[in-house]
Amino acid sequence: MNHYDLIVVGSGPAGRRAAIQAAKLEKSVLVIEKGRRVGGVSVHTGTIPSKTLRETALNLTGWRERGFYGQSYRVKQHIDAADLHQRLLITLDHEVQVLEHQFARNRVQQLHGAARFVDPHTLEVTREDGELQRVSGTSILLAVGTKPYRPSHIPFDGEAIIDSDELLDIDTVPRSLVVIGAGVIGIEYASIFSALDTQVSVVEPRSTMLDFIDREIVEDFTYQLRDRNMKLIFGQTAEKIEREAGGKCRVELNNGRVLHSEMVLFAAGRVGAVGELNLEACGLEADSRGRLKVNPETFQTSVPHIYAAGDIVGFPSLASTSMEQGRIAARHAVGAPASEPPQYFPYGIYAVPEISTCGLTEEEVIARKIPYETGVAHFRETSRGHIMGLETGLLKMIFSRKTRRLLGVHIIGEGATELVHIGQAVLNLKGTVDYFVENTFNYPTLAEAYKIAGLDAWNRMDQGPREAPVATAQSLDSALQAMKKAASS
The missing domain is CATH 3.50.50.60 (FAD/NAD(P)-binding domain)
Incomplete structure (x- = not known):
C-alpha cells in the first residue's frame, strides 16, 4: 500500500489547486478522481460548460449587436444543440489537457476510481477495471464537489x-x-x-x-x-x-x-457528493445536504488531519473561492504557513446579463447603521457603451460618509465579472471615493463607469475646502478632448 503526504479526493478547483500547491512544496501527492477525466464538476458539468454555453448562445444569436442592428439580428438563423455542443467539446478538451499537463509537470500522481474510507488514514479505491487498491495519507483533503439535488417526487427521465x-x-x-x-x-x-x-x-x-x-x-x-x-x-x-x-x-x-x-x-439546489465515501469509517458526518463543517481558517474537519474544501463546505460555492480554500488547506496540511485570503472576494453570476458584486450590499450597510452614500453610473453614459450599442447595464458603489471608504461595488451588464476586480482591489486596499475621482481610466472603456459613479457619490458627500472635480460624463469627454487638442498643437 502506497503512502502519501497528501491525498486529494476530487480534481475540481479545490482539489487541483491543493494538489499542485502541496507538490510545489515537494510533498508526495495523490489525486483520486472518480470520473474518467480530471477536472471535476467545474470542468465537465458546472462552471466551464455553463459559461461556454452562455458565450456560444450570445455569439450565435448576435445578442451583443442587437442594440445597433435590431432585435431580429442573428448571426446564425437556426441554432441547434449540435452548435452548442461543438464549442463545448473543444473547450472541455483544452481544459483537461491543461490540467493533465499541470499534474505531470508538478509530479502529482493520479488514480482513477471511486474512493471510500477504510479508516481515518486509509482509502480504498475501486478502479475503472473493478480492481481494488488501498492507499494511505498523512493528510487527506476531500474536494468531491456536489451533484444536483434530485427529490424523489420529480420524475426525471433525462430527456424532457x-x-x-x-x-x-x-x-x-x-x-x-x-x-x-x-x-x-x-x-x-x-x-x-x-x-x-x-x-x-x-x-x-x-x-x-x-x-x-x-x-x-x-x-x-x-x-x-x-x-x-x-x-x-x-x-x-x-x-x-x-x-x-x-x-x-x-x-x-x-x-x-x-x-x-x-x-x-x-x-x-445541489448536495455534496459524499454518499460513497463511507464517512463513518473516518469519524465524519455530513449534514442533510451532504456538506461538511470545517474550520474556516484552516479548512480542517472535526478530524484534524482530514480537510474539506470547495462546494462541499457550502457558501459561497465558487470555483474561485474553492481554489483558494484548497490552497490554504494544502499548505496547512503539510505544515507550511498559510495566510488568510483577503476579506472581500468577487461573486459572479453568468446570466444574461452578467451580475458581479463585491463587498457590502446597501441592505447590509443599512442593517449595520453605517452612514453611507451611493454612486451610480449607467453604461449608456460612457462612450464605450455607445460604441458597443449598450442600452442597459449599471455600476453602483457604496461609500462610508464618515471614512469615505468604498464599502461595496455591484455591477450588472456586459463585462460585469471583469469590471468588478477594480472595485475588489480598492475594497481590499481600503481605498476611498477620492481614488475614483482623481484617478485616470483608459478612454473609451466601460471602466470609466467607475469615475462617473465615484463623481456621482462625491457630489453628495461633504467636501470641505477641496476644489470640486469634473462632475459629469459629458464634461469628462470635453476635458479629454481639450487635452488631446492641446497635445496635438
Whole structure:
C-alpha cells in the first residue's frame, strides 16, 4: 500500500489547486478522481460548460449587436444543440489537457476510481477495471464537489425532465422551458435559453431571488428579464410534474396554475457528493445536504488531519473561492504557513446579463447603521457603451460618509465579472471615493463607469475646502478632448 503526504479526493478547483500547491512544496501527492477525466464538476458539468454555453448562445444569436442592428439580428438563423455542443467539446478538451499537463509537470500522481474510507488514514479505491487498491495519507483533503439535488417526487427521465448536469446533453434546443428554482444555476440557464429565443418560465417558492445580491441590482435584473418576456413566478411551488401523451411536460403549481413546456429543468439546489465515501469509517458526518463543517481558517474537519474544501463546505460555492480554500488547506496540511485570503472576494453570476458584486450590499450597510452614500453610473453614459450599442447595464458603489471608504461595488451588464476586480482591489486596499475621482481610466472603456459613479457619490458627500472635480460624463469627454487638442498643437 502506497503512502502519501497528501491525498486529494476530487480534481475540481479545490482539489487541483491543493494538489499542485502541496507538490510545489515537494510533498508526495495523490489525486483520486472518480470520473474518467480530471477536472471535476467545474470542468465537465458546472462552471466551464455553463459559461461556454452562455458565450456560444450570445455569439450565435448576435445578442451583443442587437442594440445597433435590431432585435431580429442573428448571426446564425437556426441554432441547434449540435452548435452548442461543438464549442463545448473543444473547450472541455483544452481544459483537461491543461490540467493533465499541470499534474505531470508538478509530479502529482493520479488514480482513477471511486474512493471510500477504510479508516481515518486509509482509502480504498475501486478502479475503472473493478480492481481494488488501498492507499494511505498523512493528510487527506476531500474536494468531491456536489451533484444536483434530485427529490424523489420529480420524475426525471433525462430527456424532457432533467437536472442541470443532464442539460448539457440535450439533443434539441427546446422552444419552451420551465425552470424550477431561481438560484444562481437556475437563473443562469433560464436567461441563457431566453437569449436563444426559448420561451422561459421560472418557478421559485420564495418571494424573491438572489437575496445575497444588492436589491437595486436584482430589481434591474428582474426588469430586464421580464422585458424580454420571461415569466418569473415567485411564491409558488411545483406540486406535480409529468409528461403528457404528446410528449410535452405539464407542471402543476400549488395555486392551481398549470404550465406546459417542451422541457423542465429542475435546478433547486445541489448536495455534496459524499454518499460513497463511507464517512463513518473516518469519524465524519455530513449534514442533510451532504456538506461538511470545517474550520474556516484552516479548512480542517472535526478530524484534524482530514480537510474539506470547495462546494462541499457550502457558501459561497465558487470555483474561485474553492481554489483558494484548497490552497490554504494544502499548505496547512503539510505544515507550511498559510495566510488568510483577503476579506472581500468577487461573486459572479453568468446570466444574461452578467451580475458581479463585491463587498457590502446597501441592505447590509443599512442593517449595520453605517452612514453611507451611493454612486451610480449607467453604461449608456460612457462612450464605450455607445460604441458597443449598450442600452442597459449599471455600476453602483457604496461609500462610508464618515471614512469615505468604498464599502461595496455591484455591477450588472456586459463585462460585469471583469469590471468588478477594480472595485475588489480598492475594497481590499481600503481605498476611498477620492481614488475614483482623481484617478485616470483608459478612454473609451466601460471602466470609466467607475469615475462617473465615484463623481456621482462625491457630489453628495461633504467636501470641505477641496476644489470640486469634473462632475459629469459629458464634461469628462470635453476635458479629454481639450487635452488631446492641446497635445496635438
